[in-house]
Amino acid sequence: MTEVKASMAGSIWKVTVNRGDVVTTGQDVVILESMKMEIPIAADTNGTVQDIKVSEGDFINEGDVLVIIE
8 A cells, every 4th residue: 555645735736536546656646736836746656546535625734645556
């Protein structure tokens, strides 16, 4: 199980995956909006999305878990 975590604080602009999706290393799973910039957050492993811990519009802090990949 791998947790994809936020690299900085900001708002969730878009979630680009769904539960059950197969993802590859480097694939964007969430797009974060911070300081009026869109910052893609990518999967750091291959696997299947087990859980999505955030919703679009949520404010998150650095280190918060966004997606769980197994």
